[in-house]
Amino acid sequence: MKKLHYQEIEGNSSKFFLLVGILGCIILFALGATYYMEHHGHHVTGMTNQVVWGMPHVFAIFLIICASGALNIASIGTVFGKSMYKPLARLSCLLALALLAGGLAVLVLDLGRPDRLIVAMTYYNFKSIFAWNIYLYTGFFAIVIVYIWTMMDRTVSKYYKIAGTTAFIWRLALTTGTGSIFGFLVARQAYDAAIMAPMFIVMSFSFGLAAFLLVLMFSYQWTERELGDKVVIRLKNLLGVFVAGVMYFVIAKHLTNLYATEHHAVEAFILSDGGMITKLFWIVQLGLGSILPLILLYSPKTANSRNAIISACSLILVGGIAQVYVILIGGQLFPLQLFPGMEVSSSFFDGVVNTYSPTPAEILLGLGGIALSLIIVTFAVKFLKFLPVSLADDVVDPHHS
Amino acid sequence: MPTTKTYLSKIKTALSLLVLNIAFLSTNVYANENSLIIPEATKGKTCVEPIPEMRKNHMEYLLHKRDLTMHEGQRTKKHSLKECISCHVKKDKVGEYISINKEGQFCQSCHSYAAVSIDCFGCHATKPDAKLGILNSQNVKNKGITSLITRLQKTAKSTDE
Amino acid sequence: MASNEKEGAPVNTRREFLVKISAAGALTITPGLFLYKVAEAKSDNELASANKRWGMLIDTARCADGCNACVEGCNKEHGLTGHGREATDAQWMRKVTVTDKSIGKTISLPIMCQHCENPPCADVCPTGASFKRKDNIVLVDKHICIGCRYCMMACPYKARSFIHEELSNQKSYSPRGKGTVESCTFCVHRVDQDKQPACVEACNESGHKAIVFGDMKDPNSELSVALKTSSSRQIRADLGLNPGVRYKNF
Numbered sequence: 001m002k003k004l005h006y007q008e009i010e011g012n013s014s015k016f017f018l019l020v021g022i023l024g025c026i027i028l029f030a031l032g033a034t035y036y037m038e039h040h041g042h043h044v045t046g047m048t049n050q051v052v053w054g055m056p057h058v059f060a061i062f063l064i065i066c067a068s069g070a071l072n073i074a075s076i077g078t079v080f081g082k083s084m085y086k087p088l089a090r091l092s093c094l095l096a097l098a099l100l101a102g103g104l105a106v107l108v109l110d111l112g113r114p115d116r117l118i119v120a121m122t123y124y125n126f127k128s129i130f131a132w133n134i135y136l137y138t139g140f141f142a143i144v145i146v147y148i149w150t151m152m153d154r155t156v157s158k159y160y161k162i163a164g165t166t167a168f169i170w171r172l173a174l175t176t177g178t179g180s181i182f183g184f185l186v187a188r189q190a191y192d193a194a195i196m197a198p199m200f201i202v203m204s205f206s207f208g209l210a211a212f213l214l215v216l217m218f219s220y221q222w223t224e225r226e227l228g229d230k231v232v233i234r235l236k237n238l239l240g241v242f243v244a245g246v247m248y249f250v251i252a253k254h255l256t257n258l259y260a261t262e263h264h265a266v267e268a269f270i271l272s273d274g275g276m277i278t279k280l281f282w283i284v285q286l287g288l289g290s291i292l293p294l295i296l297l298y299s300p301k302t303a304n305s306r307n308a309i310i311s312a313c314s315l316i317l318v319g320g321i322a323q324v325y326v327i328l329i330g331g332q333l334f335p336l337q338l339f340p341g342m343e344v345s346s347s348f349f350d351g352v353v354n355t356y357s358p359t360p361a362e363i364l365l366g367l368g369g370i371a372l373s374l375i376i377v378t379f380a381v382k383f384l385k386f387l388p389v390s391l392a393d394d395v396v397d398p399h400h401s
Numbered sequence: 402m403p404t405t406k407t408y409l410s411k412i413k414t415a416l417s418l419l420v421l422n423i424a425f426l427s428t429n430v431y432a433n434e435n436s437l438i439i440p441e442a443t444k445g446k447t448c449v450e451p452i453p454e455m456r457k458n459h460m461e462y463l464l465h466k467r468d469l470t471m472h473e474g475q476r477t478k479k480h481s482l483k484e485c486i487s488c489h490v491k492k493d494k495v496g497e498y499i500s501i502n503k504e505g506q507f508c509q510s511c512h513s514y515a516a517v518s519i520d521c522f523g524c525h526a527t528k529p530d531a532k533l534g535i536l537n538s539q540n541v542k543n544k545g546i547t548s549l550i551t552r553l554q555k556t557a558k559s560t561d562e
Numbered sequence: 563m564a565s566n567e568k569e570g571a572p573v574n575t576r577r578e579f580l581v582k583i584s585a586a587g588a589l590t591i592t593p594g595l596f597l598y599k600v601a602e603a604k605s606d607n608e609l610a611s612a613n614k615r616w617g618m619l620i621d622t623a624r625c626a627d628g629c630n631a632c633v634e635g636c637n638k639e640h641g642l643t644g645h646g647r648e649a650t651d652a653q654w655m656r657k658v659t660v661t662d663k664s665i666g667k668t669i670s671l672p673i674m675c676q677h678c679e680n681p682p683c684a685d686v687c688p689t690g691a692s693f694k695r696k697d698n699i700v701l702v703d704k705h706i707c708i709g710c711r712y713c714m715m716a717c718p719y720k721a722r723s724f725i726h727e728e729l730s731n732q733k734s735y736s737p738r739g740k741g742t743v744e745s746c747t748f749c750v751h752r753v754d755q756d757k758q759p760a761c762v763e764a765c766n767e768s769g770h771k772a773i774v775f776g777d778m779k780d781p782n783s784e785l786s787v788a789l790k791t792s793s794s795r796q797i798r799a800d801l802g803l804n805p806g807v808r809y810k811n812f
Contacts, residue, residue: 041740043726048649052711052724112709112724112741115520119706123689130688130712184686186801187718336720338673338797339660346658346673348720349649471703474610474695476754483734524704524739526732 004087004396007389009223011382016222023375030368033361034109042112046358050349051332055358056110059366062207062324063103063373064137064178065200066317068171069208071096071144073235075171078164084234084396088216089164090386093148094377095212096171097141102373104137106365129180136174143167152385175204182327189266190331193257199249203320206242210316213239215377217310219387228393229304236309240297243316247290250323262340269334269353270326277330280322289319329356437514440507444488449479459485482521487529500527606755614697615679616748616806617778618762619788620671623811624772625765627670630657632773635764636674639749640736645727652723652738654746655761669812672761672773675700675721675746676797676805683713683722692743698806699748707742714743718798719805721745748775778806 009016037045047054073092077085108114124131147167150160179200182191213235220227254271257263272278293312295302302308333354338344344351381387388395442448448455450462466480478484489507491499501508502522512519636642636655644651655674661667681700683692691707694700702713714722722745725738732738735751749759762773776785794808 038741041727042724043645043647043650048726049652049714049723050649050720052714112711112743113707116706116708119689120708123691123706125684125687125690127685128688128690128712130686130710134688181712184682185715186682187716187798332715336718338658338719341662343661343663344658346656347648348653348656348658350656350658350673350720467705469609471701471705472693472695474608474697474750474754476606476751478606486734520739523728524732524737524742526734526737530734 005389006090006385006387008383008385009219009381009387011378013222016378016382019222020375020378023371023378026364026371027368027375030364030371033364033368034114037110037361037365038114044359045362046356047362048354048356050354051329051356053328053332054356055362056106056365058321058325058328059369060103060107060110061178061181061328062321063099063106063369065175065204065320065324066207066211067096067099067103068140068175068178069204069206070099070212071167071171072205072208073212074147075164075168078161079168084231087388087391087396088212088231090148090151091216091219091381092212093144093151093167094380094386095215095373096208097144098373098376098380099208099211100137100140101376102369102371105372106369109365129177129184133174133177133181136170136177140167140170140174143170171204172201175201182331187336188331189263189337190270190327190334192263193253195249195253195256199246199253202242202245202249203323206239206246206316207320209235209239209242210313210320214310214313214317215374217306217313219381220391223387225387226390226392228391228396230393231391231396232306232309233304236297236303236312239313239316240294243290243294243297246323247286250286250290265337266331266334270330274330274333274353277326277333281326281330284322285319285326288315289322290316293319332356437511438505439510440489440491440505442488442507443491448488449484482525483529486527490528498528502527610695610697610699610754612696613779615778616677616697616699616753617776617785617789618748618759618807619774619785619794619810620807621772621774621810622669622671624770625669625671626770626772627659627668629670629768629770631764631768631770632672632761633657635760635767636746639733639760640738641731641733647726650724650726652725652744654721654723654744671809671812673719673721673797674761674807675748676719676803676807677746677748678806679804680802682716682718682803686712686716688712695750699750699753700745701747701750702743702745704737704739704742704744709741709743711743717745718801718803 045054070092073085074089074096076082077089108117111117111120113119120134124134126132143163143166146159147163150156150163176197179197182188183194183196185191213232216235217227217232219225254267257267270277270281274281293315296308296312296315297303333356335349335351335353338350450458455462462480463482463485466475466482469475470481485508486501490501491506493499499506500522503509504513508519508522511517633653633655640654642652642654655672657670658673659668659670677698677700679694679698681692681694684690684694684700687693688710689706689708691703691705692700692713693703709724711724714720714724722743724743725740728740729738736747738744749757749761752759758775762775765771765773774785774788776783778786778789780786788810789808792810794810795812796803796805796808
């Protein structure tokens with residue numbers, strides 16, 4: 001029987017430098033894109049006075065959702081006492097922090113006045129869910145860092161359980177907060193649903209776990225450390241449940257909306273007449289992002305293949321971005337109803353379905369957020385003891401026979 | 402309100418003012434070509450507050466006035482940014498106003514010397530309006546009454562004191 | 563200010579008593595006109611007061627299809643020149659054509675910030691830059707606006723614009739600049755000087771006289787009288803925002 005043991009990765013292989021190099025380049029390009037957008041103003045982006053939140057927000061919200069979900073693995077170990085998850089807890093926390101940092105960076109860099117960040121931190125409107133989120137995010141950072149500390153330092157390990165439980169409760173609040181950003185937009189037909197907040201929580205379970213599995217599998221493959229089937233199979237089965245859960249919420253949301261007459265028009269838009277949005281919904285979000293992964297994860301032919309699991313995780317993440325896009329952009333493309341039941345027209349795009357075509361700069365900024373998250377993880381595992389030397393079956397489960 | 406912010410800005414002010422004071426104290430500063438030249442005001446005999454006070458604290462007055470106007474609707478002229486410009490702006494040879502934030506102009510002179518950058522003129526006009534919008538219409542007809550009210554209020558205040 | 567705060571409090575010093583007497587005296591010396599003016603006029607150092615609620619009544623029967631005078635007046639006043647980019651250019655006010663298909667009736671009306679009593683923009687703004695003045699004018703304090711655009715997502719009337727590029731030649735009384743959100747201010751710089759908003763003036767000059775602006779809390783104002791004597795409606799009244807802009811004959 002082997003003992004659980006954490007060790008920094010060596011981080012001097014050519015693969016490591018290639019990874020850092022690529023991520024670094026993406027980040028540089030993203031910074032360049034940001035400078036370009038901020039220098040010229042937002043008119044060089046696809047965002048307008050009609051579609052006010054665009055691609056950067058899609059990526060930012062996606063990353064923030066992933067972040068809270070990535071913490072789940074640690075929570076399952078600490079809060080629910082599942083010992084198999086405990087060796088994964090450090091990486092889980094690290095990934096959560098990194099993803100949140102990436103998401104927030106994108107959000108901040110897209111502000112009209114990023115130079116006024118100090119204002120955002122010194123002036124609070126306590127009624128605003130956005131302002132609450134700022135607290136939730138900073139709190140998340142602080143709590144998760146303490147949580148990691150209780151795992152790494154024996155002298156404070158007696159606070160491990162408490163830190164883990166706090167982190168778990170906090171992450172639920174955080175995702176609810178993110179979901180509520182939409183909940184408060186009473187005027188926008190597409191967002192006006194109570195189901196939004198729980199749906200965001202399940203989305204976070206699914207996307208966060210998919211991201212975690214990907215990072216876990218790649219880092220063990222590249223460092224040639226052992227990653228046993230036990231962990232992988234357990235996680236991928238759990239992932240399947242979460243994917244099904246997201247699908248359930250999506251169906252429930254659209255079905256309940258179809259009951260209410262006032263929502264018929266917006267539902268028809270998303271589900272059948274929305275062009276790009278409709279395609280993204282059916283093909284990418286549901287087909288590629290939910291059904292195909294479920295098949296890959298559960299079909300006897302592929303269920304035990306690492307490549308199938310990697311593909312499934314990647315598809316889930318792509319589907320996740322599509323889902324956030326459909327919610328966020330789709331909801332803005334559909335015109336606001338100033339006079340329900342009447343036909344309206346104006347010089348300000350009243351009554352018409354808006355258009356949005358994201359520019360490369362916006363997409364680069366979003367990708368930069370992802371790259372930032374990954375580079376944080378890469379450096380952290382090089383310099384700190386985040387990864388167990390082995391996650392072979394007899395390490396993670398001593399009772400394994 | 403934002404205490405950290407005021408604290409930070411206090412430190413910043415102190416540092417920049419130190420730079421400026423060195424400039425003022427060193428003799429011949431105005432004669433030296435490379436050093437600070439502050440354009441003279443074009444209107445008024447003195448500033449809205451004593452000159453040393455203005456040098457040191459003009460930002461405080463401006464920010465205070467800004468909040469009062471924005472949130473409370475106070476429209477007095479003293480300390481208003483529009484007024485600073487109307488007294489301190491210069492004209493070029495053909496009689497056109499020169500933007501107050503141009504290199505070498507009043508607001509820019511000390512700021513570039515002390516490496517202060519302000520964003521005010523991204524929004525605020527840098528010259529007086531070509532035609533004054535304020536004086537030209539209905540306002541005039543209430544003038545008599547308004548001034549009567551103001552006088553009464555003044556008397557009331559002085560009785561109060 | 564000081565005397566405002568004391569209003570309604572018992573008169574407990576001789577000096578205050580004197581002040582009250584002199585103020586009351588002033589009221590009686592010039593009755594009628596003067597009384598009315600005390601309610602309406604605002605001197606420069608007087609502050610916005612919760613005893614007022616500025617509002618508007620737009621008579622859609624008088625508002626002509628194809629007439630754009632109010633919008634032009636607004637654009638001129640605030641220097642909204644645009645950059646030939648429809649989707650990103652700021653529009654504080656716009657004419658909307660509404661057609662009721664079932665009865666085949668078409669009307670035209672201007673829409674701008676509705677100056678809600680419960681403004682969703684102010685509720686969601688993280689820094690408090692979107693706010694409601696005491697006299698219910700909804701404004702953006704552009705000095706603390708970070709350009710997040712959450713308010714634009716929240717506004718049911720699409721009344722707000724984001725500034726997508728650097729601007730120059732702004733009006734001194736209407737500062738505007740890149741990266742912040744803006745909307746109709748009810749021409750607060752004019753209202754504070756006891757003048758009518760630019761759109762109202764422009765509409766009157768065009769001869770349509772479709773807009774009445776005034777204080778909803780003053781029962782004798784032209785606006786209050788008009789609101790009392792005719793039926794008017796709010797756009798999206800179902801949202802419970804209680805906008806300050808009302809529409810008549812609609």
